[in-house]
Amino acid sequence: MSTTTPTRPSTEAEAPASQGSGDGRMLRLGAVGGDWLDRRVSGAGLLRFMGRKIFPDHWSFMFGEVALYSFVVLLISGTYLTMFFVPSMDEVVYNGIYAPLQGAHVSKAYESTLHISFEVKGGLLFRQMHHWSCLVFMVAIFVHMFRVFFTGAFRKPRELNWLVGFALMVLGMVAGFTGYSLPDDVLSGNGLRVVDGLMKGIPIVGTYISMLLFGGEFPGHDIIPRFFTIHILLVPAAILGLIAIHMVMLVLHKHTQYPGPGRTERNVVGFPVFPVYAAKAGGFFFLVFGIITLISATTAINAIWIYGPYDPSPVSAGSQPDWYMLWTDGGLRLIPGWEFTIFGYTVSLNILLPIVVYGGLLVFLALYPFIEQWVTGDDREHHLLDLPYNAPVRTGIGVAWLSEYLILAMAATNDLIALKLRLSINDLTWTFRIAFFLAPIIVFYVTKRLCIAMQRQKRDLALHGEETSKVVRMEDGQMLEIHEPLNEFDRWVLVQHDDYRPLKAGKGVSSLRAAATSFFFKDRVAPVAPSELREALEHAGHERHRIDELTGGDYTTPDARRH
Amino acid sequence: MSEHVNENPESPRSSGTVSTVAPKEGGGFPNPGLPPHVHRQADENPRAEKRAERMVAGLFLLSVLGTVVFIASYFVFTPMGTNLLGEPGTLHAVRWSNLFTGVGLAVAVFFIGAAAVHWAKTLMPDEEWVEERHHIEGSDETREVAAGIITDGLDESGIARRPVIVTAMIAALTALPIAVLAPLSTFGPLPGSKLHHTFWKKGLRITRDTDGTPIKASEVAMNSIFHVMPEGLTEDLEDYLEERAKAATVLIRIDPELGQNQDSLDNGYQGILAFSKICTHVGCPVALYEQQTHHMLCPCHQSTFDVTDGAKVIFGPAHRPLPQLPIEVDAEGYLVAGGDFPEPIGPSFWDLHKDK
Numbered sequence: 001m002s003t004t005t006p007t008r009p010s011t012e013a014e015a016p017a018s019q020g021s022g023d024g025r026m027l028r029l030g031a032v033g034g035d036w037l038d039r040r041v042s043g044a045g046l047l048r049f050m051g052r053k054i055f056p057d058h059w060s061f062m063f064g065e066v067a068l069y070s071f072v073v074l075l076i077s078g079t080y081l082t083m084f085f086v087p088s089m090d091e092v093v094y095n096g097i098y099a100p101l102q103g104a105h106v107s108k109a110y111e112s113t114l115h116i117s118f119e120v121k122g123g124l125l126f127r128q129m130h131h132w133s134c135l136v137f138m139v140a141i142f143v144h145m146f147r148v149f150f151t152g153a154f155r156k157p158r159e160l161n162w163l164v165g166f167a168l169m170v171l172g173m174v175a176g177f178t179g180y181s182l183p184d185d186v187l188s189g190n191g192l193r194v195v196d197g198l199m200k201g202i203p204i205v206g207t208y209i210s211m212l213l214f215g216g217e218f219p220g221h222d223i224i225p226r227f228f229t230i231h232i233l234l235v236p237a238a239i240l241g242l243i244a245i246h247m248v249m250l251v252l253h254k255h256t257q258y259p260g261p262g263r264t265e266r267n268v269v270g271f272p273v274f275p276v277y278a279a280k281a282g283g284f285f286f287l288v289f290g291i292i293t294l295i296s297a298t299t300a301i302n303a304i305w306i307y308g309p310y311d312p313s314p315v316s317a318g319s320q321p322d323w324y325m326l327w328t329d330g331g332l333r334l335i336p337g338w339e340f341t342i343f344g345y346t347v348s349l350n351i352l353l354p355i356v357v358y359g360g361l362l363v364f365l366a367l368y369p370f371i372e373q374w375v376t377g378d379d380r381e382h383h384l385l386d387l388p389y390n391a392p393v394r395t396g397i398g399v400a401w402l403s404e405y406l407i408l409a410m411a412a413t414n415d416l417i418a419l420k421l422r423l424s425i426n427d428l429t430w431t432f433r434i435a436f437f438l439a440p441i442i443v444f445y446v447t448k449r450l451c452i453a454m455q456r457q458k459r460d461l462a463l464h465g466e467e468t469s470k471v472v473r474m475e476d477g478q479m480l481e482i483h484e485p486l487n488e489f490d491r492w493v494l495v496q497h498d499d500y501r502p503l504k505a506g507k508g509v510s511s512l513r514a515a516a517t518s519f520f521f522k523d524r525v526a527p528v529a530p531s532e533l534r535e536a537l538e539h540a541g542h543e544r545h546r547i548d549e550l551t552g553g554d555y556t557t558p559d560a561r562r563h
Numbered sequence: 564m565s566e567h568v569n570e571n572p573e574s575p576r577s578s579g580t581v582s583t584v585a586p587k588e589g590g591g592f593p594n595p596g597l598p599p600h601v602h603r604q605a606d607e608n609p610r611a612e613k614r615a616e617r618m619v620a621g622l623f624l625l626s627v628l629g630t631v632v633f634i635a636s637y638f639v640f641t642p643m644g645t646n647l648l649g650e651p652g653t654l655h656a657v658r659w660s661n662l663f664t665g666v667g668l669a670v671a672v673f674f675i676g677a678a679a680v681h682w683a684k685t686l687m688p689d690e691e692w693v694e695e696r697h698h699i700e701g702s703d704e705t706r707e708v709a710a711g712i713i714t715d716g717l718d719e720s721g722i723a724r725r726p727v728i729v730t731a732m733i734a735a736l737t738a739l740p741i742a743v744l745a746p747l748s749t750f751g752p753l754p755g756s757k758l759h760h761t762f763w764k765k766g767l768r769i770t771r772d773t774d775g776t777p778i779k780a781s782e783v784a785m786n787s788i789f790h791v792m793p794e795g796l797t798e799d800l801e802d803y804l805e806e807r808a809k810a811a812t813v814l815i816r817i818d819p820e821l822g823q824n825q826d827s828l829d830n831g832y833q834g835i836l837a838f839s840k841i842c843t844h845v846g847c848p849v850a851l852y853e854q855q856t857h858h859m860l861c862p863c864h865q866s867t868f869d870v871t872d873g874a875k876v877i878f879g880p881a882h883r884p885l886p887q888l889p890i891e892v893d894a895e896g897y898l899v900a901g902g903d904f905p906e907p908i909g910p911s912f913w914d915l916h917k918d919k
Contacts, residue, residue, distance in 0.1 A: 007693045054694035091798070097643075097652045105798055117657070121641050124661045125668070157699045190847055193808075194863065197845025197910035200758075207758060207912050211751040217758075217805040218846075222751075254696055262597030268694050269597070276687050283679025290673025297665020312808035313772055313790060313840065315848045317862040332845065332880060333864045339882035339911055346915045350844060350880045377580035383696060415862065425865055426878055488595040495592050499585040508581050517583050529588040 055277055056257035056270035060147045065281060067140035067168075068243065069288040070133045077130040078232065084120050086112035087182065087228035089221045098305050106184075106309035109224050113183040113304060128296035134176050135301075136292055138324040141169050145365075149398045151385035153256045154369040155378070161249040164242050166366045171239050176322055178231040180302065184224055187302075189310030191321055193218060194332070201351030219312065259384045259496050261489040268383070318416055323409070330408030331357050334433050361404060368397075375516045376500060389458070390497045392451035393520045399447040400440035407435050448523070455525040462486065462494035462528045463536040472547050480543055495528045597691065605685045615685035622678035629670025636663035756919035759907050761809040763888060768794040769814060769837065769898040777897040778814070783835050788852045789814040790840065793900065809908055811840040811848060812888055814898070815870050817857055827873035830889040832898065837888035838874045839908040842866055844881035846909045859885070883911060 037043030055061075088108040094101045096111070097118050106114075116123035145165060148154055154162040181188045196218040199210040215222030254268045263269050271277060307316070321329055331354030338349035364371075372394065388395045410417065411432040418425040465485035472480050486494075502521045505514035604611035639647050640660045649655030701709065722729060768777040772790040775797070783789065791812050800806065819834040827836060838859070842849050847863035857870040858877070866879035874885035886908050889901030907915055 052692075054692050098654075118654070119643055121637060121643075121660065122664050124642075124657055125665045128661070128665075190863065193846045197847075200910045200912040201845070203913050207754040207914075211754050212747065213751070215751045217802070218808055219804050220751075253699065254694070261595045262691075262693070264594060266696050268696060269691050271689075272692055276683050279679045279683035279687060283676040283683065286672050286674075286676025287680065288676075290669045290671075290676060293665055293669035293672055297662055297669055310804075312804060313792075313811040313848055315850050315862055317851065319847075319863055329864075335880045337844070337866070337876050337880050337882040341916060344916055345913050346911045347913075348882070348911045350882055351910070376584065377582040378584050379580065379582065380584070381699065415865065429865065429879075489598040492592065492595050496594070499587070500583040501585045503581055503583055521583060530592055531588060533592075 050251075051274045052272040053251070054268050054270045054272060055255050056263075056268055058258055060151075061255070062284065063140050063144035063147055065284055066288055067137055067144055069285040070137040070140060070292060071239065071243070072285065073129060073133040073289055073292055074137060075236070077126045077133065078236075080122075080126045081116065081130055082232055084112060084116045084123060085109070085182070085228075087225045089184065089219070089224050094309075101305065101308070104309060107224070109182060109184040110304070110309045113185075117305070125293075125296055128299075128301050129292055131180070131301045132296050132299075133292045134179065135323065136288070138169075138172050138176060138322075141165075141172055142324070145169060146398060146402070149365075149368070150388040150391075150395055151256070151258075152382065152391060152394065153385055155382040156373065157253055157381050158249070158256075159369040159373070161246060161253070162369050163366060164246050164249065166362075168239060168242050168246065170362070171235055171242070173324055175231060175235045175239065176324055178227040178235065180322055181227050182224060182231065183302075183304045184310045185304035186307040186310055186314060186316070187304070187319060189219065189312070190315050190319055191325075192223060193312070194329070198351055198355065201348035203345070203347060203352075219310065254383070256383050256385050259387070259493055261492045263384060265381065265383050318419075320413055320416070326412040327405050327408035328354075328358055328412075330411030330432070333411050333414060334408075334429060334436060361401065365401065375513065375520050377503075377513075378500075384496075386497070387493075389451040389454035392448045392455070392523065395451050396444040396448035400444040403439045403443040404436070407432055407439055411436075452523060452525055458494045459525060459528055462491050463533060464540065472551065474546065474550065480547060482544070482547065483540060485537065485540065491533075495533070497527055499527050500524060597693070600690050603685065603689060606689075612686070615681070619678050619682045619686070622674045622681060626671050626674035626678065629667050629672070629674060631667075633664055633667030633671055636660070636667050640664065758909075758912065759919040761903055761908060762793045762796050762806045763810060763812075763900045763903045764793075765900060765902045766893070767900045768893070769812070769890065769900060770794045772811075779896045780832055780835060780892050780898055781896065783814060783816045783898075785816050785818060785834075786854045786857075787816060788854075791837070809841070812837050813840050813849070813852070813859070814890075815852065815857075815859075817871055821857065821871045823869075823871050824873035824875075827887055830887050830901070832890050832892055835890065835898065836870060837890050837900075838868070838870070838885040839888065839904055840885075841909040842881055843876075843883040843885060843909065843911060844879070849885065 034043055034047070038045075086108040090108050091105050092108055092111050094104045094106045094111055094114065096102070096114050098114055101114070113127075116127055118124070148162065148165070177191070181192055196210050196214065199213065200206045202209060210218065213223065213226070214220040215226070255270075257263050257268055257270070260269075271280075308314070320326060332351075335350045335354050338353070340347055340349070386394075411429070414425060414428045414432065417423065418428050465483040468482045468484050470482040472482065474480060485491075500517075500521045501524065502518040503509045503514050505511040509517075605615045606612075639645055640649075640656075640663045641651070642657045642660045643651050645651070646656040646659060648659045649657075700706070717723065769791045770777050770793070772792050775792075775794070777794065778789060778791070791814050792807065793810050796803070796806055796810055814835060814837050816833075816835045819828055822828040822834070828834070831837070838849075840848050840850070842861040842863065844861065844864055844866050847861050849859045849861045849866070849868065851860040851862055852858075852870075853860065859868040859870055859874065860866075861879065861881070864880050866881035867877050868874040868881070868885050869877045874887065876882060876884060883906075886904040886906050888904055891899050891901045893899045
């Protein structure tokens with residue numbers, strides 16, 4: 001356990017010591033039950049370790065919090081739903097209050113979902129909160145993951161926590177899919193049928209896996225009770241366990257921080273858990289909870305009574321999964337009808353290739369920290385974050401990954417896009433097919449160039465300071481703009497970053513790695529060096545001197561001076 | 564704070580990999596340290612402090628109001644009983660219930676958060692603390708001891724000296740996972756020939772999916788489409804949905820003159836053709852029929868089938884044509900199946916083309 005005491009801000013450092021004699025404090029500890037707890041679970045030690053732990057403050061650190069808090073909302077609302085939901089595919093005749101379905105043969109799962117929505121007090125609210133918080137949860141995980149990616153927070157020593165977070169993202173998708181399949185409506189039933197089709201496409205064992213999962217032929221009577229167990233027991237338990245590991249590692253590593261004056265690789269600058277983060281983060285939980293509740297109170301989601309109970313025959317146009325599963329549907333729409341037969345056996349490339357693409361995208365994301373580490377050979381710990389424009393190739397790769405993800409997600413909505421924009425679905429599909437190959441390359445290049453342009457601009461800013469819009473014409477006709485140099489605090493952020501250089505092959509560097517380092521770093525913009533800054537300041541001083549001589553230090557326009 | 568602090572904690576046990584990190588000229592810039600703190604209004608102006616205090620308290624009280632609204636509306640805006648605005652047992656009542664309880668709860672929860680955050684931002688200390696980081700890796704001594712525990716423990720277990728035990732242990736640990744397959748096998752039956760057959764049999768009448776009535780050939784108008792099921796596939800069957808999932812069929816009448824596939828026309832009756840409704844890509848129902856082009860379109864992934872050409876795939880991810888159900892007309896003029904589909908319907912699978 002930690003014994004380092006954080007440095008308090010100097011202004012109030014010594015204040016409490018005068019009143020707080022040891023006895024007095026012990027008394028207070030006893031008064032709040034701390035004494036009792038300390039003698040049983042080392043409460044005092046735990047509080048000493050955690051109570052004043054420092055976390056840095058930044059808006060981009062809140063996405064992970066949003067994910068955590070929306071998960072809590074998921075647990076609360078989900079527990080409520082289990083009290084009323086019947087995970088059974090047994091058939092009943094619906095006779096609830098929803099007139100259009102009265103007399104219809106539906107499963108108990110579907111009937112109980114209608115019952116929760118229409119007849120249980122607060123049922124619809126909790127159902128909508130459960131679904132909305134799931135969408136928020138997945139958005140938050142995704143944005144958090146890319147915040148970590150673009151700032152390089154996955155670097156040593158946090159590679160394992162990156163993998164834990166990645167596993168949480170995948171588990172979130174599993175939780176979402178098994179969850180929205182439970183009501184047994186037409187939309188989710190067709191989603192399940194697609195999964196059945198995907199499994200059957202797996203060579204050799206496909207049909208066996210499908211039979212095992214569905215307990216026989218699709219749809220069978222087992223899939224909903226089975227998904228229910230996965231959805232409310234296995235997956236949440238795994239998510240909770242991984243969240244615990246995620247948090248323990250967060251405390252162990254201490255949070256990363258953005259570069260800034262006073263922030264180093266060896267310290268963490270921010271606010272203590274108690275009381276500041278207890279109030280801020282605790283309060284933020286209520287804010288997230290409140291906003292999800294407000295959305296659920298006012299915005300309908302997954303109105304399964306409109307879709308109708310599952311029946312294998314109908315499907316409606318505009319069938320899309322929840323947003324985080326969209327990308328897994330897009331590839332299935334873009335792949336041409338490739339299938340071949342070998343020794344009389346069928347190989348469905350129109351199923352296997354999309355699966356390989358999805359797997360490839362995920363595996364690349366999971367392994368990226370290790371790939372980058374191999375390229376840079378950088379063995380140091382990193383607790384200061386990179387500003388994304390200082391890592392142009394990494395940022396380009398991340399945006400290219402996102403563009404691929406978005407194209408797949410958009411391809412999954414091609415029928416809606418075609419309908420709303422009155423485009424040909426075939427043209428649209430072809431456009432996405434081409435974009436699948438071209439967009440990542442273009443997006444990578446554009447992002448990289450933008451980052452480099454920003455680096456150059458920041459470099460100029462660090463060297464020459466802000467433009468003041470005050471232009472002086474010298475006696476020889478030369479025009480000079482007066483620059484206001486940055487103060488050292490503002491400049492520090494622009495000059496603190498590391499420089500990386502490509503390596504030449506040989507001497508322990510393989511040609512593959514040399515090529516990789518060249519790909520990453522050949523277009524680098526060198527950070528400002530102290531000597532350059534000295535020179536620039538000297539030059540600026542000299543220029544300023546000339547201007548002052550000419551103007552007497554009065555930079556108002558001659559016109560203004562006359563009045 | 565002017566000491567040089569811009570060094571990454573480099574591992575003393577470097578892996579020896581050549582690094583791309585360039586050394587900094589002259590050690591780089593010195594970190595200027597924390598900038599001077601700027602106080603907030605509430606730190607310096609007692610009236611601003613009082614105002615912030617009242618604000619926080621007010622926000623907490625708003626939450627109380629929300630709780631009251633939530634509890635009250637839970638009982639006066641119910642879906643089935645009392646409802647001040649909608650008739651109980653209607654969707655109106657459900658909507659009012661959802662809106663009032665939801666907004667009440669949202670206010671109750673949100674303003675606790677707003678109060679706490681505002682409290683922290685205006686009244687709690689906003690000067691940053693600095694905490695030193697520790698090395699993640701243990702000290703040399705700790706690592707030495709840890710390594711010792713492993714080597715001593717392994718030594719004490721005698722694992723290196725007792726190959727018989729090790730071999731037996733590996734055998735046990737390899738065999739056990741295989742046991743998992745046994746309970747797994749009870750999760751479902753083997754596929755057998757199930758995927759190769761549907762409910763359709765020679766002579767079964769083709770009936771409307773909506774009401775189960777049989778269809779006369781004369782009732783099938785040109786370019787019309789019927790969603791059909793075999794006669795006798797009724798809700799009292801144990802595997803009703805499974806059979807429906809395979810037997811779903813569409814009946815379409817085209818002008819035989821348009822037909823480009825003689826086999827397909829021969830399996831129909833005067834241009835009335837029956838195709839499986841289950842897409843050969845991943846199994847969605849191919850529910851959309853374009854009368855003008857005689858194309859069938861799967862709304863899930865847009866596989867497009869040309870009805871005039873034996874439901875051949877003309878666009879999209881499907882590969883095989885939709886299997887065609889042979890049809891005939893019985894003595895009373897009703898359409899009947901001439902047999903089952905000639906090949907498995909729905910998504911392709913490994914032993915699709917093996918006879919079963």
